[in-house]
Amino acid sequence: MKLWTPNQELKNGRFIIQKVMGGGGFGLTYKALDTSKDKMVVIKTLNQFQQTQEDFEQRQEKFLNEALRLAQCSHPHIVKVYEVFREEGLWGMVMEYVDGDDLGVYVENNGPLSATEALCYIEQISQALEYVHRQGFLHRDVKPNNILLRRETQEAILIDFGLAREYTGKTGSMTNAKTEGYAPIEQYERRGEFGEYTDVYALAATLYSLVTKEVPIPANFRKKGLSLPPPQQYNPTISDDLNAAIVRGIALEPQNRPQSVLEFQELLGIHPQAEAHLKSSLGINYSQLRNFLASGRWKEADRETARMMLAVTGREKEGWFAVEDIEMFRCEDLQIIDQLWLKYSHGRFGFTIQKRIYEAMGGNKDYDADVWEAFSDRIGWHKNGDWVTYNNIIFDISAPVAHLPRGGSTVGEWGGFVLWLGLCGVFSRIDSCEL
Known part of the structure; x- marks a missing residue:
């Protein structure tokens, strides 16, 4: 029965076991260092119980065939299988290490x-x-x-x-x-x-x-x-x-x-x-926003979001809206906007993502400059003690999580507080709309 231990070298030093990560009814998983690429991987084998069964070799054969089949799969939301190897009679499946919680x-x-x-x-x-x-x-x-x-x-x-x-x-x-x-x-x-x-x-x-x-x-x-x-x-x-x-x-x-x-x-x-019904009951059509997001045109999508929000509040002529306008923002329209951002950014961007991070950092409805700046540092709106201007916002999927939507074209001396005032109003409306 094989059980690998921390610091154990496999495949002539190619892999170094870091720790046991867990196991289930069939498998046992290890976190390991791939020394050839200097990166962490996960190695999976059949567990101790499977190794004690009389038909263990048949079970290993099935495990190997499935590993090879999965290695041919390529999808952004499926863990990657890199290769398989045999160590002292035990087959291991090498997979990508995903840093994060389940x-x-x-x-x-x-x-x-x-x-x-x-x-x-x-x-x-x-x-x-x-x-x-x-x-x-x-x-x-x-x-x-x-x-x-x-x-x-x-x-x-x-x-x-x-x-x-x-x-x-x-x-x-x-x-x-x-x-x-x-x-x-x-x-x-x-x-x-x-x-x-x-x-x-x-x-x-x-x-x-x-x-x-x-x-x-x-x-x-x-x-x-x-x-x-x-x-x-x-x-x-x-x-x-x-x-x-x-x-x-x-x-x-x-x-x-x-x-x-x-x-x-x-x-x-x-x-x-x-998504065929992208028009809210107010008559606002979000097809253009969807098109911008679907094609990865993040800057156009950000500006379209601001335009849509002004249209919902009837403030297109003024070009800005007050806190009370946000507090009365229609739930249906806010949900459509947020869901579109979440969908096409694969969960990276959106008001609800911004809200979750802000609150996780201790933010609430009361203005706290330290918390707000720390939050803005994390999502890329504040850098090296200065507020990032709109022209320097990163309109790309590689931007920090919650970087978009941003809205607004300039950030002046009071820009940090103005941004907080508007976004905190959106967060409050998300709560009242139960989104």
Whole structure:
């Protein structure tokens, strides 16, 4: 039985084990230094239990084949598999090291997420699952703890394909390994009908957990008659539409769920086709803003955002709006603007991202110059003791997280306070709108 220890060298010194990161029903993961590239990686092997089984070699063969198959996958929201190697009879899968917490830890530390932020992550993972399904795989273990958030970009990354299997859409036999609360009823059966709807259940259960901080009642308990509380019972701020979409996504019987990730996306309103209605009830059309964001034209998008906000408040002629205008800003329009920024920046930019960072640094509705400057330093609005002018804002996806939207063309002596006044008003409106 092989268990690697810190400072142990593998593959003739190519890898140096740093620590054990964790394990599950099948695998054990290590953080390691790849000395050839001077960067951290993750190495995964079959765990001690698997190593004691009589058919260990067959299990290793299956592990190796799946590793090779995953190594061919390339998607921005799927962890990268670099290579495999054999050390004293034990195969290891070398993967990228993602610096950041998983969504389970993130929710535990921050509480239930807003619908806007939760849907931003769910959209990214649903794109990953669409890709996996096109390759003929099911992930079969989607859950908050298997979704990492890159610390620098806040992008969601799907990890741990230990239960991933090929599927044909027909009745078949699969291992009964699962995660209680996120596994659908068909995963409790040795032989069952598996399909994309299997991962849809887990994706919907993950969304349930993100917005409620509660793990859904396991499917086998529900099968015996225990009712699943709708997410609105734990979080009354959830809209009726979102509540209904989640409930349908975690329907007990497969035929009652959305049959594909695409169908679930459309139910949630996060698929591109669902963006057809980009005009608010006030008549403001956000198609141009969407087009700028979709094409990565961040400066034009920033200016369009300011123009749209002036239009909503009826202050286009004046070219500016007062705090009381922001305090009465329409919730529907604020949500559309924020969701578009979140969607096309993959969670890097947006008012709700700015609000989360500001509050995490101790910011509140009372002006504190030190906190405000520290926040502005972090997101790139304040540098070396000076406020960054609009011409020096970084209109690129590589800009610091929460750098955009910025708005405003100049920053003078009172610019720092004026920026705080406006943005704090937006933060307050986000709270009152329950976004």
